[in-house]
Amino acid sequence: MIPKLQLIDVRKSFGSRVVLDGVSIDIDDREVVAFVGASGSGKSTLLRCVNLLEPIDDGQVVVDDVDISVPGLPADPIRRRIGMVFQSFNLFPHMNVLKNLSLAPRKVLGVSKSEAENTARELLERLGLGDRADAYPDQLSGGQQQRVAIARSLA
Structure with a gap:
């Protein structure tokens, strides 16, 4: 392989x-x-x-x-094919978690809003953050911010 x-x-x-x-x-x-x-x-x-x-x-x-x-x-x-997460995470503070995850797929890859949000919600569920989609970065713990950043790189 x-x-x-x-x-x-x-x-x-x-x-x-x-x-x-x-x-x-x-x-x-x-x-x-x-x-x-x-x-x-x-x-x-x-x-x-x-x-x-x-x-x-x-x-x-x-x-x-x-x-x-x-x-x-x-x-x-x-x-577009490589995702990476740095320790500062660089989440957009003025956007909730769902928007942080769905922005790049929409703007860079041309994915529809509904598809990007569905993918984001699936990733959040997989990472134990399904209930945090509407939260803003400053409302999350450091570990939660890290998982959101990881989800964003996977989206």
């Missing part, structure tokens, strides 16, 4: 500071992976490189057997 995501000898530096030094990993479809490490160890940089928010210096990032680290590739179609 071909991995969903492959990082092959990925290297990234900022000036003389080496942040990623030959990182390689294969991640299969539907596999859940957490990057855990000390502050400043390159976790966020790695995620930013995978989502083409930061160019790599060397190596390859391969999604569905396509090398996306080739310079000049359009980033938006690739970003």
Whole structure:
């Protein structure tokens, strides 16, 4: 089986500071992976490189057997297929949970409002937040905000 995501000898530096030094990993479809490490160890940089928010210096990032680290590739179609959650979550404070989850599928993927909301409600149920669809981020605990952010990346 071909991995969903492959990082092959990925290297990234900022000036003389080496942040990623030959990182390689294969991640299969539907596999859940957490990057855990000390502050400043390159976790966020790695995620930013995978989502083409930061160019790599060397190596390859391969999604569905396509090398996306080739310079000049359009980033938006690739970003639509990759979800990521940072520790600040970046939920929109002026939108309730349902709107936070359904906005991107509607605006980026062109999904209808009803389909986006149905998907959002299903995800909320799966994550034990079915009763929080109308709540705003500041009405949620940190753990609930984290689960909403995860649901948003899956939506």
